[in-house]
Amino acid sequence: QKEVEQDPGPLSVPEGAIVSLNCTYSNSAFQYFMWYRQYSRKGPELLMYTYSSGNKEDGRFTAQVDKSSKYISLFIRDSQPSDSATYLCAMANQAGTALIFGKGTTLSVSS
Amino acid sequence: EAQVTQNPRYLITVTGKKLTVTCSQNMNHEYMSWYRQDPGLGLRQIYYSMNVEVTDKGDVPEGYKVSRKEKRNFPLILESPSPNQTSLYFCASSLRQNTGELFFGEGSRLTVL
Numbered sequence: 332q333k334e335v336e337q338d339p340g341p342l343s344v345p346e347g348a349i350v351s352l353n354c355t356y357s358n359s360a361f362q363y364f365m366w367y368r369q370y371s372r373k374g375p376e377l378l379m380y381t382y383s384s385g386n387k388e389d390g391r392f393t394a395q396v397d398k399s400s401k402y403i404s405l406f407i408r409d410s411q412p413s414d415s416a417t418y419l420c421a422m423a424n425q426a427g428t429a430l431i432f433g434k435g436t437t438l439s440v441s442s
Numbered sequence: 443e444a445q446v447t448q449n450p451r452y453l454i455t456v457t458g459k460k461l462t463v464t465c466s467q468n469m470n471h472e473y474m475s476w477y478r479q480d481p482g483l484g485l486r487q488i489y490y491s492m493n494v495e496v497t498d499k500g501d502v503p504e505g506y507k508v509s510r511k512e513k514r515n516f517p518l519i520l521e522s523p524s525p526n527q528t529s530l531y532f533c534a535s536s537l538r539q540n541t542g543e544l545f546f547g548e549g550s551r552l553t554v555l
Contacts, residue, residue, distance in 0.1 A: 365542045374532050374546030427539035434484035
C-alpha cells in the first residue's frame with residue numbers, strides 16, 4: 332500500500348464550481364497536513380497548513396483532516412480560472428523526520 | 443522579498459560532465475532540501491540539511507552530493523550526470539526542522555544527453 336494516494340486527474344470544472352481534492356494516507360504518525368499549489372513551470376507554494384484533525388478555512392479554500400479515516404481534503408469554493416494548477420497534498424510526522432508528497436491532482440477551471 | 447533562488451533555471455549537458463545547481467535562501471532558514479520532480483513519480487527528496495554542516499540522504503540520493511557550508515546556501519552537485527538524472531529539480535527551505543512549511547525555489551530543469 333502506497334503511503335499517500337492522490338488522484339492525478341485531470342479534473343476539469345466550470346468557473347464558479349465547488350472543487351473537492353482528496354488524499355488518503357497509511358501512516359498514522361503523520362500530524363502535519365499541507366496542500367501546495369503548483370502553477371505550470373513554477374515551484375510549489377504552500378496553500379494550506381493544518382495540524383492534526385479538523386478544518387481550516389482561508390478565503391475560498393477549506394482544508395479538512397480526518398485522522399481516523401486517514402483522509403484529507405481541500406475544498407475550493409467559487410473556483411476561478413486562476414485556480415488552474417496542480418495541487419499537491421503533503422504530510423509530515425511530529426518529529427519532522429518524514430515528509431511525503433502526493434503526486435498531485437491537475438485542476439483546470441474554464442471560464 | 444523572501445525567496446529561494448536556484449541557478450541555472452535551465453541546463454542541457456552531456457553524460458559525465460560535472461555540474462552544480464546552486465540554491466540560496468534569504469530567510470535565515472535552518473532547514474534546506476533538494477527534490478526532483480518527474481512525471482508519474484511526483485516530488486522525491488534527494489538530500490536535506492537540518493543546519494550548517496549537517497546533511498542527510500533523502501529517498502533518492504544516488505548520483506548526487508550536497509554541502510552546507512553556510513546557512514543560506516545548499517548546492518546540489520552531480521559529479522557524473524547520467525540521462526536518468528534528467529528531471530526538474532527544486533530546492534526548498536523551512537524555518538525549523540521539516541514539518542512541511544516549505545518555501546520552494548522556481549525549479550531547475552536539467553537535461554542530460
